Amino acid sequence: MAGQFWKPGSAKPRLIDDEDGGVLFYSTTPSSSSSYVNLEKERQRLPVYKYREAILYLVETHSTSIIVGETGSGKTTQIPQYLKEAGWADGGRVIACTQPRRLAVQSVAARVAEEMGVTLGEEVGYTIRFEDVTNPDLTRIKFLTDGVLLREMMDDPLLSKYSVIMVDEAHERSLATDILLGLLKKIQRRRPELRLIIASATIEAKSMAEFFHIRKRRPQLEGEDHGPQTEPAILSVEGRAFNVQIFYIEEPVSDYLRATVSTVMSIHNKESMGDILVFLTGQDDIDAAVQLITDEAQNSGKSSLGMIVLPLYSGLTRADQDLIFSPSPRGKRKVVISTNIAETSLTLEGIVYVVDSGFSKQRFYNPITDIENLVVAPISKASARQRAGRAGRVRPGKCYRLYTEDYFVNEMSAHGIPEMQRSNLASSVIQLKALGIDNILGFDWPSSPSPEAMVRALEVLYSLGVLDDDAKLTSPVGFQVAEIPLDPMVSKMIIASDQLGCSEEIITVSAILSVQSIWISVKGQKELDEAKMRFAAAEGDHVTFLNVYKGFLQSNRSSKWCHQNSINYHAMKKVIEVRQQLRRVAQRLGLALKSCENDMQALRKAVTAGFFANACRLEPYSHNGTYKTLRGSQEVYIHPSSVLFRVNPKWVIYNSLVSTDRQYMRNVISIDPSWLREAAPHFYQQQPLNLNRH
């Protein structure tokens, strides 16, 4: 039995069984009949101490507590306050609470500060990249992204200033969360007084409890009363969300776009007022659906008056995204067609109906080819529940699933595949190495990545000269690469730029490569292409980026200038921020900040030093621009968005691959093949490169 049972005084928590039995859960809510409970209201009638005391008892007596509760259970905002009141922040200690997203960190911190009546940045503070709103002398409750906490471990591996660490949204299983959980488990062995709280929305508490269950080496000590229990406690708290009625489609549909359109029309014609949120997979689907629904509404006459159809995905301009949040005019129904950005990242108020296609785009990584792919794939039950929950925030809602109940019950997987098992692991491995985890293959992950992916990551790091023959971090390069908060290949490029005397330029390029895209289509595709040509450089996209950056500075960072040149102003502002951070890190690592002025050969050599593994050669006599990768002889093409499209230099290096019907190289630069052996003699020495051919 994984759970612990406890009766807090006169209050009697309800005991409920897990779906698959065996695990005991506490519930602090009194009613067993209603499917939702409004905690805010309940607090007025019920003694608040029930929830509070249950939490405090568990944290006092258990090394790890797992709290399961949906939206509105108060776990995110209440628990840190309870801990502080109970003295867990006394004596200069700090309570840390992580979130996977920056926006969530900011808003939760602001809410807690407000509830406690304190100034944000004093007793309650937060840290995210580029923003540290804490005061080391005053801050007792600190909210931060999981990634920032990982970075903090590089200076303080045992996280010694924290008395309690709460990891929120653990069910999302982000890369940083999984690494953090593995490391926290290790820390706990060294720091038995440290308390962990794992907060999660779904009921998958059992495997998490199993992961954190530290079995004592000497069983005879088990009975003695030394310290907290090492078997995790599980507490389930019901949330405040309203009931959402679920509807399934009777027969499977082949065309979910058509099914979406007819479902939206039927909700609009038959159901009472309330906004509709539709989950589709990507920009293409969404734009098509917006068009179809708009057409349909116009054809059917009267209904066109009552509907505002809006797309939602991250590629939209800021102004278009803001439309989503403006209140719909009186008597109009808003229909938002969205990617899964609306599943977790953005919360829309006023949604009463959800239409769930059952699909989303997901990233998969193939360690054999070393290629990351974006594919449309079925979502998990956990995602389906999360999507449905978006309909129950303001009042009872309805969710229409475009798949059968039989499919949901019998075929849909319970949980998505953790990001750890779908990603290139080079960054994760180097972070663990920097924290002194030597045996990477034996690391205790919440869910282990494939051995192939681990081996591939070690190979890449070895070829970059970041790991030595014993798979230990090299000095100084390995440690420097680990310190730079970027992909190891980009970090290596920055370090190489020091000796080549072009660090200023390479840092600019790195910053631009780390934002989604600096181009934006404000007027049309033709204008975008023309704008690109104004900055285009014969060497390739990296040098083109430098030209854009120079122009932006010369315009005095003008948003008007960006608009005129089809450049995303918000992306450029982020570039400036990233660039400043990278310069600070470079200085700390003892790299010289130097400009190569117009010596673009130095810049291209630096790119080669980081990305030599992505070198490609144009096929001899190729008429359609076919390239082959040097490493795997994969057939690849220059992406039409590149300034080198149709230019087709003989030798190129790409920054990333996009896989559709073909493999497209994005962000391409031309090189001289002789630089490859210079940059990576060990990597290319055994391969019959035939550099002089062609």
Next chain:
DNA sequence: GAGCACTGC
């Protein structure tokens, strides 16, 4: 002449 789910340091 085609495409970018979403995060994060």
